[in-house]
Amino acid sequence: MPERMLTESEGYRLLDSCGIPVPPHHLATSAGDARAAAGRIGYPVVMKIISPEIIHKSDVGGVITGIEGPDDAEEAFGAIMRNSAARAPEAAVTGIIVEKQMPGGLEVLIGGKTDPSFGKVITFGLGGKLVELLEDVSIRVLPVTEDEIREMIHEIEGYRLIRGYRGEPPKDEEALVRIIAAMARIFVEDPRIREFDLNPVIVYEEGASVVDARIIVGDTAGGGAARLSIRAPQDLFYPKSIAVIGASASPNKVGYSVLRNLLSFPGDLYPVNPARAELFGRKAYASVKEIPGPVDWVVIAVPARLVPGVMEECGEKGVRLAIIVTAGFREIGGDGAALEEEVTTIARRHSIRIIGPNCLGIMMPHQWINATFDPVSPRPGGVAFISQSGAIITTVVDWSLPEEFGFSAVVSVGNQADLGFEHYLRFAEQDEKTRSVTLYVEEILDGRGFAQIVREVAGRKPVVAVKSGSSLKGKAAASSHTGSLAGSYDVYVAAFKQAGVIPARSLRDAFNLAELLASEGYPQGKRAIAITSAGGFAVLSSDYAETHGVDMVDLPDDVLRELNAFLPPYWNHANPMDILGDADATRFAALFDVLIRHQDFWDIAFVIAVPTTLVDPAHVANEIVRFSRNTEKMVVGCMLGGDSIRSGLRILRGCRIPNFSELEDAFKAVGSILEVRATRQGKQSHLPRADRCPGDGW
Structure with missing residues (x-):
């Protein structure tokens, strides 16, 4: 069906059939008809021109409001017809709609669109001109429940106007919920509807009404199509043998870097190069078929045109996974896309799974695998990093070493010709070494499939995501980078939150969150306490807690009595707890003992x-480790300073307890976790505590 916008009368008819209130109206084709309709409807009325060629009615003088009588109705009809003939002479006019001019109220909008990745989504916000001025909207991927609709309404800043502001009576929130629910239902059920904009919807103390409807119908596109329905077997990511096809002795070749990086792999490693007898002291083979033993993985680093032939040989050999680091496929369009499809067809025929092509590769630090051409290998840790950019991986891995940050897996997804985010998420979900997951996302090919899987994974292990493309230029860069159109940034963030994924604006924020969750798991609530030896930071803690939605709880009387027994008499007797600048590790330890005994009043x-000069950072860090080990609550380290606290930081890092060098970053991270946790209350499982100091196997 060709795309077209429903006329206002058609739109009203559709809404009315769904039980959505619209003004009394009539499509008039003559001045007399308009006069009679206005009389039946009751004054005042509004008249609007109806023409498929006229989108912006006001621009052609096609709207007249405040019509108060029969003669005015006839004159308005004539004026609109004259205006449209003068300003849009080519437009075919169906008629003029006469509708009741609804009394004033709170104007909101309800909109819907078809996203290329996630399919149909719905938006809600303040309506009229305020939507463009304030951009105060909430978004959900459909379908939604009525509880989710209420969450949408509550989360906009303008909700105070619905609730009742400065003496104004509250508006009819339930009427609004019913309209959104009905519109969401028809949007999902009717494949013809591609987009709609109900703006404004006027909400009253009792009831609500749509007074302008823009509905576009046509062939529905988007929503993404799943590439493969077959789940990759978990043992796929635990190889016993790896071959490097295109291995080289030349340091400026990718095959050289990959082979060199894999020399520490404890399994069988086979260089494949028909021009060499040996490489790095290992026997080289002319093709993968000549290798005497089984081959689980191959890393392919030959020119793109040779990859189909190599894949055929891998199929004959029984290879299970091909990591194609070679570029020159779908990301360049045209012939590259056709070549990628040929490679994928060969892989399907032989049951070979593919990482890439056009990727950096994969790192599995606990298995001593660096199957990439990045010269730096990360430390083992508890965070799986899945990224759509190889350059971001190399930067993050380089950053992680001096920060003593470790990974359970690092995956460059490349073009996702076969394996995609959803497969790596399933791996991370079941991998014993992975405690949390960080994603860097440019595009999701199958948004609905991704959302379903990541919702399940995030229920078991925390998932944090950074989505690129929030600016117009960013969207263009993401598209050219991946060879496909990036979806709307705001839709991605909404989909993440619905699925229990914690969105982060920067990579540093993402890894702060991931490390905190890998160590401490989800907090059981939002009740927080803060302990500090610096009064200024106690004040800032209160400020940051309020800014980021963290509740600073009052100290119970019995806890105050116990603290007063050993703290100096001039401590502040409140939360945040300022235990004064002369506090040493012993004072911190005694306070921690009280909090361990009284875990029922706090969560974080x-x-x-x-x-x-009075504090040994190492001693304080050891007490923080003891505190964390002896409670099931979230403990957030904030040892602030530079070189003088290095000894303490090393102890925290060694025991996998994250430390925030900026105080606000700590509250921001916890606030982000609490925001997503609130939308999925009770849906995240509690990660079991682990012995996180050296020797624990992380």
């Missing part, structure tokens, strides 16, 4: 320590 503890 921020421990803030600053350099002083």
